Amino acid sequence: MNAVWAVAALAAAFAAGLVALLRLRQRRGIATQHQRATYEVLRTAGLAAEPLRAGLTEAAAAKSVRHLRRLIGASGLALLDTEQVLAWDGTGEHHAEQVLRATKAVLAAGDLPCDRLDCLIRGAVLVPLETDAGRVGTLVALADEPVAPGLVQAAIETGRWAATQLALAELDSSRDRLARAELRALRAQISPHFIYNALSAIASFVRTDPQRARELILEFAEFTRYSLRSHGEYTTLAEELRSIDRYLTIERARFGERLQVRLQIAPEVLPVSLPFLCLQPLVENAVRHGLSRKPGVGTVTIVARDAGAECHLSVDDDGVGMDPELLTEEESGDGQHVGLSNVDERLRAVFGEEYGLVVETGVGAGTRIMLRIPKFHPAVRS
């Protein structure tokens, strides 16, 4: 047992040493009083900024108001939107009503009459928080002595800085909106080539095999219903595979036995949520660019593997392939690969920059397109 205690003590000492070392490293850079003060201010500002970047909500205000008060050095600090008091830190909360009324009437420094004997508040500074959208809220700093010019200056500058953070929050949300709008725009793009080819293929069966033509038309209808649906930006891998099945049924009507499909799908990743129509364009690309120009039989292979917290997908074809240089050029230009770059952009917009498409190709060597999908992402929901 003694040995065990020794090991435990050793581990504890090691941990303590590590913590001490980390603290020391943190402190080493801050030598002078001045630097330390700068560091403190910036750190406090950073702590206050983090919640504000989510916009001026009650939860965000509650988290940042404490740090804002430390920045200004007031005895009480309140954050208001245009309607109500969102959060209050420090003294003087019984002045909430007054302050709220004051923000509607005046927006300047002034006195606060009070009949409570124990009230220490002697004055307040009200700073409007203005962004491009106009006044979104008010920052109120309360003082327990007559308002000094220093407090006014500090409050005004802090208010301006907080407004900048709120403007950034608006920018964030408009960027999200833009990404959503982009997604919406991309969704409508099922390829016109495919519609033309599908209808011609079906037309060739109408006389010779009316039953088959009917089935194909129904598949086509189901495919367009899925591809042109108006709700939801995300789908599951299982749904996407079903849509690919319809797509391939129609392509087989064109290519017959020339088109072979191999699948290797781990059932664990079927419920993974992914942006709607992000696999189908890859399969379409494999069929169009890999096989339709190639004589003889071509095989498309779709693989989905379970990789811990991610799902790894790949679409291969053994077709004619292409020059990698050409791929990058075409993507930037008018290009036939607009489908690929759309998928790439959407994946990056949704999951982050490191989740783009990876394409391996060469002339005559076929093409392999790989993508990674995290099993969970806070913003994604099918």
Add this chain to the structure above:
Amino acid sequence: MGGARVSWALAGIVLVTLVTLVIGFYGLRVARTTSDLLVASRSVSPRWNAAAIGGEYLSAASFLGIAGLVLSYGLDVLWYPIGFAAGYLALLLFVAGPLRRSGAFTLPDFCELRLGSRKLRRLVTAFVVFIGWLYLLPQLQGAGLTLRTVTGAPYWAGVVLVAAVVTGSVALGGMRSITFVQAFQYWLKLTALAVPVVFLLLRWRSSGSGALVTPESPVGTEWLLGGGTPAQGLFGTYSLLIATFLGTMGLPHVLVRFYTNPDGRAARRTTLGVLGLVGVFYLFPTIYGLLGRIYTPGLATPDAVVLVLPGVVLGDGPLGQALGALVAAGAFAAFLSTSSGLLTSVAGVLSTDVLGRGSVRDFRWSAVIAGLVPAVLALSVDGVDVSRVVGLAFAVAAATFCPLLLLGIWWRGLTDAGAAAGMIAGGGAAAGAVVFTVFGDPGHGWLAVLVTQPAAWTVPMAFAVMVLVSLATRRRVPAAVGRMLLRLHAPESLV
């Protein structure tokens, strides 16, 4: 112990290990290659998934530990299997459906989604790793014990063997806890216990149905009637029940399995299936414990009773040897499946939240770290009851993730500050008790009971702290809480 028996048992163990590895590396490629998209996009049925969860859940504690406890302590410890199975009832009633609908893959994911706090996510991650290691420890101990019992190898050999096999294969991507492999492991474990039991019972009948308690046996009737064992006491029993009933929902390797279900309804049906499968399984260790009372009453290592019983009762004939090998193979299936599931979850969490961004390389390093720590611990701690350590893992899970999940799913008012405070209070107390029990010497008396069975006081404390701090920080309630709860509770087609 005869040489023939050793070679039989070794052959069984090696076979199970190889089959598991081969299916892990190549099984998917063979079984799931198809040209039919409709076949490929068919999701895992609740029945398969339930067997997979059972396979991952039924660990060394279930396979070896329960029989050993029944042998040593009698009726009182029957609460262990009851609690282990009933935990799925709590999961079914309160958690399974909503958790699946949330779309979360791991507990940190759920936490981030519901409360929107990165710091809280880190805290949850720390507890996931702690619970995972605590649960891995008895698996490796059980492996050491099994190998020592069936072959006479030193204790460390089994620990190192299982740790190396599991860590290596998880790191190289072989044992990625594939649903069908884990389901196969459940049926293997059930067979390994159920088939020998039939022969054991037949022998018991034919040799005159020996009584459990005879006037000359060393322990009296309290073994059979309960209430007399000093190790438990009423408080200890309640504590154990709370830990197992509420702790199951916080086991990291069980929760990630629910992601495989296509929707909340399937998650519920899966849980129901697990309840049945696990319930059936626990019948058998109990029978082994009872038979052990008759045939091997004074066994030095009670945890080994399942392993030695076929040899003792049926003798050294081919039947006894074959059944002994079957049981040993089943025990190894238990270590391999549970350890690989746990290791995969711990390594996954480490690689996404601690080491980096979850790339394959991060995952490999995480798997090595996640396997090394419990192996070192298992080598330094010998002699703690396998089931007791597992009970402690449940106690920590019940004091941290149970309040987080229950309040997160069913109460609008939960805040990130409340969740963090509750988990630190409850989990910190439970973890402290665990460290003291495993490394220190709790002694006897009331204090010892409080420390060795901490759930009865840490779980209510965690709930109370979580609720009170949430009420005090009401302004931090996430803005979209209504929408989130709708998503958790309404059927998928409505939202």
